[in-house]
Amino acid sequence: MESWANVIMKKAFKHGSQNTIDQLKTIGRELSMGTQGNWLSSKEYLDLVKAIGEAKSKAEEERIVMAEIEHLKKRIMEPDVPRKKMKEYIIRLVYVEMLGHDASFGYIYAVKMTHDDNLLCKRSGYLATTLFLNEDHDLIILIVNTIQKDLKSDNYLVVCAALTAVCKLINEETIPAVLPQVVDLLGHPKEQVRKKAVMALHRFQQRSPSSMSHLLTKFRQILCDKDPSVMSAALCALFDLVSADVKGFKNLTASFVSILKQVAEHRLPKAYDYHRTPAPFIQIKLLKILALLGAGDKHASENMYSVLVDVIKKNEPGKGDPGSNITNAILYECICTITAIMANSKLLGLAAEITSRFLKSDSHNYKYMGIDALGRVIEINPDFAEEHQLSVIDCLEDQDDTLKRKTLDLLYKMTKSSNVEVIVDRMISYMRTLSDAHNKTEIATRIIELTERFAPSNQWFIQTMNQVFELAGDLVPVKVAHDLMRLLSKGAGEDDEEADSLLRSSAVESYLQLLAEPKLPSILLQVACWVLGEYGTADGTHNADDIIGKLCDVAEAHPGDNVVKGYAITAITKICSFEIGAGREVQLIPECRSFVDDLLASHSTDLQQRAYELQVFLGLGADLVRKVLPVNGSGEEIEFDRELPFLQEFVDSALANGARPYLDENERLGVDSGMSSFVSSSRSHHEPSHGLRFEAYETPTLAVSSGSAAVPSSLLPDFEESVTEPTRSVRNQTDSSQVDLLGPEVARLRLDGVQRKWGRTSGSSQPSPAPTPVSEQQRRGSGVSEGASSNNESSPAAEPRHDTYSSSFEGKKVQRVIPAEKQRLAASLFGGSSVQKGSSGGVNGGVKASNAAGNVRPSEKGVPSRPVAGSGKEKNWSAAEPKQASSSLMDLVDMSGDDLLPVHDSKASYDPFKGLEGLLGVPSTAASSTPAGLGKSTMDFMSLYDSAPVVSQSASSLAGDSDVLPLGHRRSGGMDGANGVEGGLMDLNMLPSVSPLAGLGELAQSSSSSSPSTGVSDKKGPSRQHSLQKDAASRQVGVTPTGANPALFQDLFG
């Protein structure tokens, strides 16, 4: 037939019509195909494929396929479809589904076809079902029986077909149905069947290790199969098994080594050669397994030395020969194995040699492998990187995105304080070229991590962060912004006020500039607003109205972003209060006025409250305002004692009065099972209580139960309320906001008592098994603690390896003629410290541009010109600084957790407020939510009932993440309780009839429940609980009482 087609073609050629020739060629091809296999020669199918291929548009293709589906639906359901026809329909269905259209109506026919006795049909049926169905599909059950039958077939091809299907179609439940038969097949005379049976068993093992546990020894036995191909199939399974349980397979090490040796020595039949390399795929698998077995095991590693050398020798290409792809694959695998096990220096030398060859190769594939190998090698021998700096830079500047990313990965691993600026700079410029969120997030995370770990100066830190915010925007976790604010408020951690204020002014300047840009991500705006509010007027270069104007512009430009608005109004409040505090008259500029008016009527209770507060501040005297919002209050430390010793007296007297002593939760649960019902109910404290909570005084006896972060909802706030004096009302507000600023994750981590690291450890992402000094140091280097408020002896952030790099670049310079630009980059990346001279030291030292060669682009900020020999202090500096910044704030957070509860719980069996009142000698402002106070004012009810959702909200805000607005964040511990104003102010608004002072006093209790919402819900009747919760959720917990400020009590008790 082919010849016939050729004749036509020749004829056509004579006629000279190119078009006809093309057409005929196609026809010829189709016809010849028809003779070759009688598979899919149907004209209809060919037409379909052709029509789709020629479709001009997606829509046309869609139309053709839809028509085909309709056609198939009709045909396939006809009563007597010839078998051959049916097979073709099914293949067409598969084709249609591959194009992305639903063919589920035909699945059942595919399943039916597997029952066919004809091998062709059966195989088509199996093929279609494996492509159509997943192992949990309903139709699978119909196929299990067929598979069982086929596995027993005496035709080995049928058995193979069934085994292939088994891999895809069998799930955990159906494994037992076929398992015995598959195991039996391990003894099948045909090696093809045995091989596939092993694969099927491996698949079962992946799906459901439990149902395979009794068969693990089988895999070991198969390793001894006389046919190498079956043995190699077993290697796949063993690789998975070994990686799950290294110890259990240690005793096979010698077997693997000897197999590898035999394979490498060409003992297998020639048929296993691939491009004259003996069974390369088996070698690769074996090397992978050996890497697992030798990791961290000196003895096992030693057994491998000689075979590894052999394998490398056998595969090493001659001089100048790049080697075939497959030998290089083996060599690369050798490097992986050598770097994973505890290798000797000879092997490491070989690994380094191969790596060099890869890096110098022209092929991008080998370069890629080379970069990857380099990353592995330098984990063991960091010096090695330096030799290849130019290759690395070439890869970094390559147009190949994969290579670039891989190289950035490598750089990330070798970042240290001396080259962090160059590397981060590179990463940022790479980030600029990215568009997809996934990669952006990843690289942003890395930049942030490196910046936090190695930042040479605060200024650089801030600038880098701003760039990250700008580029990655909302992909950056909120916590990072909080860290940045914290850094600014805390300064450098050294008592260098001048440097701090310089830093702040420069931050203000940079944000003022940034705000001029049209489109900024929300998170950056938040930081900018906070900084302007906090420090905008601090150095006197900007006047308040200008800053306020800017802030109003920001809020106006982002009408939908309540968080930004919240930051803006808070910032305005701060600026106004500084002005008032400084004794200046404040007259809101008109646009600010209208902004505030807007917020006063805002749907968001949080914004509303902030606006009201601003209004109140404007009416207050300078002294009071100064105390409420002191200048630069956010940086002050708040000290506390977790033990709360000042309450001891109270606890003692409570115990003397018959209170039950505190038991922790476990004990309680053990002691009193009857309590458990309550425990469970109190656990679900998020569930609002119904209506007003008259039973406030019943709960304390029971509240003992909840020792977790779930603060017994009514207890805590009430307790505080009674404690507070009129003018010293609760300052939770400040504290909570400060807590929030910290970011909830931090809070939670601290509560767990876990020492948190700054980011994840990088260099040791694949922990080097050998505890060589280097990896040790490396690990320590990366382990700069983040939340380590308590851990003061944490290690220096500066990579200790740093020194090993120094003064090694000089020698390299003369090698070749290398572009100066590259040289400089190399220097700053690999040996930057060695070429720098002079040291400026000090906090801002890093900012000064050094004229050293380590500078990539002289126009940019200089490389930190820190002395090479870096005194411990200097190296320490970057680590110590963020830590210190965090410390006091961290600790504050601790208070909100369980630690306070014991105290509460201990006096739980009687009225806590009475006791406290007595203790304090403060006249009980009957409003303290006692039942007696009920009649007094609705406000108090509200506070009582309100406290439940608010507290729960605060708990959740600590747990979950929230972009909380740090209202009154400036407030800090050292000051007295004037802060209560903040809480009470709202109430002033709510109850204008009460005289200010009295109002403050009385309403101090309700301060914890942000009053506006109280007022609102007050009017709404029975559903207010619900609405209030919604409110609470919607305003992201701006003012949540955590009720956990010990300083408050300290003040009270002197």
Add this chain to the structure above:
Amino acid sequence: MILAALIMNTQGKPRITKFYDHVSVERQQEILRVVYSVLSSRSGNLCSFVEADDIFGPDTKLVYKHFATLYFVFVIDSAESELGILDLIQVFVETLDRCFKNVCELDIVYNFGKVHTILDEIVMGGQVVETSSAEVMKAVQDIWKLERVGELNPANIRGIGHYKNSRS
């Protein structure tokens, strides 16, 4: 493990798709789109690996080879060797070439089932079972021979000429 084997042409039309873990039809299409957009944006002589953690999860890579109008793409995780898979693609293509004598896109479209048979002989359940193109050829020829026998030999048909479908 090999997560998927894909053949698509340079216009992004899928020719063979095989996912070794189940992937819904919609997701398959999305994957094909993304993979195609990645591959088509890469010029020649770049490296044959693309990190695919945004498509298939962490530690996954696309290993691909470009032949004439076709991309052969294998999606692998870290348990496979990149360069090894590159040679596996070579084996696959060599085998196709032996089967179809100068294989071209058309062969693969029209002989869709055969190509699947070949692929099944090379990769099974996401693991490489056979890497010798001669062995694969032998196995595939056996299958086809037997299939044709079944086709021609009435004894094997045993009177099951037709499906009896009852309309539901």
